[in-house]
Amino acid sequence: MSVHDNAEFDPENPLNKPDVPEDVQEAIRTLIRWAGDNPEREGLVDTPKRVGRAWLEYCQGYQSDPAVHLSRIFEEVGGYDEIVLLKDIPFQSHCEHHMAPITGKAHIAYIPDKKVVGISKLARVLHGFANRLQVQERLTAEVADCIWQNLGPRGVAVVIEAEHACMTGRGVKVHEVEMLTSRMMGCFLEDHRSRKEVMSLMGY
Numbered sequence: 001m002s003v004h005d006n007a008e009f010d011p012e013n014p015l016n017k018p019d020v021p022e023d024v025q026e027a028i029r030t031l032i033r034w035a036g037d038n039p040e041r042e043g044l045v046d047t048p049k050r051v052g053r054a055w056l057e058y059c060q061g062y063q064s065d066p067a068v069h070l071s072r073i074f075e076e077v078g079g080y081d082e083i084v085l086l087k088d089i090p091f092q093s094h095c096e097h098h099m100a101p102i103t104g105k106a107h108i109a110y111i112p113d114k115k116v117v118g119i120s121k122l123a124r125v126l127h128g129f130a131n132r133l134q135v136q137e138r139l140t141a142e143v144a145d146c147i148w149q150n151l152g153p154r155g156v157a158v159v160i161e162a163e164h165a166c167m168t169g170r171g172v173k174v175h176e177v178e179m180l181t182s183r184m185m186g187c188f189l190e191d192h193r194s195r196k197e198v199m200s201l202m203g204y
């Protein structure tokens with residue numbers, strides 16, 4: 001299945017149910033059989049289609065470049081050049097090792113240098129990268145790099161706290177453990193006081 005085939009996919013439209021190719025459905029039936037159940041039993045008959053569509057939705061980030069959200073720039077914001085912070089943005093991703101959910105929240109801050117974006121766009125960039133198979137370190141870096149490259153700001157700080165279901169529901173089975181990652185760029189990397197200020201605004 002090419003990315004292009006799903007270009008029109010809109011998971012928020014319940015009437016828009018994309019076809020799930022037979023080979024994808026068969027792969028899911030194989031997995032069900034391998035896990036120990038019968039994919040032909042009544043409750044599981046439609047499951048391969050549902051799972052296929054669900055994965056298209058979880059991985060919707062592959063359908064577009066998250067940088068598109070940073071293309072509408074406001075240059076007239078009264079010369080504002082202090083920290084802009086969007087805090088506690090919830091997200092879901094899936095780890096590339098087990099394809100298990102990663103759930104958490106992100107804090108995204110930047111100090112503009114003339115270029116400001118609508119604040120919702122920071123959450124859209126996060127979701128664009130989160131809706132892929134990820135490791136938390138790469139997700140954190142990709143969000144920060146995207147803002148850095150497209151807005152040319154004086155600084156970018158991204159902090160992500162998340163729980164990994166591959167550590168809670170299986171494997172080591174430790175609960176209430178969160179992974180914390182951060183990426184600091186520009187003045188947040190170079191200037192200790194700026195970093196301290198942004199971390200404090202983020203609640204650390």
Ligand SMILES: Nc1nc2c(ncn2[C@@H]2O[C@H](COP(=O)(O)OP(=O)(O)OP(=O)(O)O)[C@@H](O)[C@H]2O)c(=O)[nH]1
Pocket residue numbers: 095096097134135136137164166167171172
């Ligand atoms: N650094 C990092 N590790 C992750 C992330 N998501 C999952 N992991 C880890 O990826 C590792 C994969 O380890 P492997 O030994 O290949 O796989 P495994 O045998 O299933 O490992 P266990 O989870 O320890 O049972 C595990 O330690 C996971 O906890 C992430 O976002 N970042």
Ligand SMILES: [Zn+2]
Pocket residue numbers: 095096097098099100164166167
């Ligand atoms: Zn995992």
